[in-house]
Amino acid sequence: MREKVLAAIDELQQDFYEISEFIGNNPELGHEEFKACKILTEKLEKHGFSVSVGTCDLPTAFTAVFDSGKPGPSIGFMSEYDALPGLGHACGHNLIGTMGVAAGIGLSSILAETGGKVYVYGTPAEETRGGKVTMAEAGIFNHLDVAMMVHPSDHYQKSGTSLAMDAIQFEFHGRAAHAAAAPYEGINALDAVIQTFNGINALRQHVKSDVRIHGIIPEGGQAANIVPDYAVAQFYVRASSRGYVNEVTEKVKACAQAAALATGARVEISNYELSYDDMITNKQLSDVFTENLVSLGVNPAEIMEQTGDSGSLDMGNVSQFVPAIHPYVQIATERTPAHTPAFQQAAMSDMGKEGMILGAKTMALTGLDILTKPEVLEKIKAEFRQNR
Structure with a gap:
């Protein structure tokens, strides 16, 4: 099944490149991401997902689900696609949005064998009035067994905390x-x-x-x-x-x-903006993700633990309700900070696209482990219960 998941993503790799380029070349600010929402949801619908747009009355939010019709865990992938004023996709959200969709489509390819459901959520306006805040408060994510997203960076980093x-x-x-x-x-x-x-x-x-x-x-x-x-x-x-x-x-x-x-x-x-909660990383889930990242060829020595200070994420609000992770994959050379013109260029580069596919594959394989290894999911849930 692992090879089938990877093959499903590889088969559509060029499509995912083109989607990330389109979003990158058409930057839209928070709650104005109509073009990004459209291209992402059309891709999901084409691959068997049931899609509804306007989740929680947010016009550019969406919920997409692939239901096997059999019992099993529910895996959630988060997609962000808002840009920064004046800098475009200098935080790489063109990659994040596409990455969540690619992971969802890849994992859905084996769902008939495993059972369960795969969800992809379009979560607008992370940079300002975070859509995940509204969606989390409405209970949109409460049914999930795990929630994941991957952020581009100039290095690999395990999921950590946020302010x-x-x-x-x-x-x-x-x-x-x-x-x-x-x-x-x-x-x-x-x-x-x-x-x-x-x-x-x-x-x-x-x-x-x-x-x-x-x-x-x-x-x-x-x-x-x-x-x-x-x-x-x-x-x-x-x-x-x-x-x-x-x-x-x-x-x-x-x-x-x-x-x-x-x-x-x-x-x-x-x-003047919504409040963000701190990120509570589920370490059991994070370990599964890291193991899969290494299995795809990343040197363990290159995967950093979080050090120093961090910013704020609306993924933190999701982590209050469901076991969640927010790791980072490398798409640029070191010392290329986010929210800069150099990072915007990296998010449109070949290295950026390769990092996007790597992140999507790692999330999909992590989802596969959750679907097929009940003992792993139970450890994840036990940690979540302990930390609440």
């Missing part, structure tokens, strides 16, 4: 006045923003080392001779666990409320 994150916006409302003739008649909303930054900078000494707080001022006034009556600050608040993010976010909000009190401004607090 939970809140996206907090502070809108300060003051009162305009002539900044030279009658400044005493104004209430300076920009001063409130600046005091918020100062308060947060003082807070940094009193939070744990895993915390990251970084912000911008998207609006700070219209002219230097007018006391700003409206100013906006936006922050990301991150930490290694959802519980601690919640705690730190309340302290950040208190900094803004104190700034409003000090300046006389009024503050409105909101979330």
Whole structure:
């Protein structure tokens, strides 16, 4: 069966190359990925998947299922396909989207023999208002036995952790006045923003080392001779666990409320993007993936453990509900960081396409192990129950 899965992907390799190129050449921002959604779902339908578009009322989300009609585990693959503003697919989501589809089609080729179901989920807007957050909260993934996705990188890396994150916006409302003739008649909303930054900078000494707080001022006034009556600050608040993010976010909000009190401004607090939870890697599932990656020719010494800091992923929200992994495959030479023009070029390169096929094959073989080795699935589920 292993050879059959690999052959199914190899047979369609050129198709997958062309799909990734099409998405790469037609970058679309989050929740606007209509072209990517269309080409991916058409491919799945052509290979026997039942597809519905608009999952959770997200117009570019989709759910595709290949049902063997026999009992067995449900395997889920995640596809991302949103681009970055100004940089296109500099995070390689053209590869991720195609990779999930390729893994699903490859694994479906043996489902008549194993039983079970294969799901491919189109999850839009990972870079901003992550579709997986909405889908996870709606219970879309709860029936899965495992969930997987693979991210391109400049090295191989095992699935690890990610930072939970809140996206907090502070809108300060003051009162305009002539900044030279009658400044005493104004209430300076920009001063409130600046005091918020100062308060947060003082807070940094009193939070744990895993915390990251970084912000911008998207609006700070219209002219230097007018006391700003409206100013906006936006922050990301991150930490290694959802519980601690919640705690730190309340302290950040208190900094803004104190700034409003000090300046006389009024503050409105909101979330300008959805909150991401921390990634809980299922180590048993991760080990199965790594074993398959090595079996396909990757030197074990080249597969790194996660070291240092990480960003935030909406796959973290999926991992709260189902055993999940988010490993990395190499598509570029070392020191080619994501979210750069160089990485965008790598995502369109031959090396990028080869990494995409390798990731798809590894996920499909991992799914095959879950379908055919009940003892492996039981270990995965036992770990998940223990970590909840």
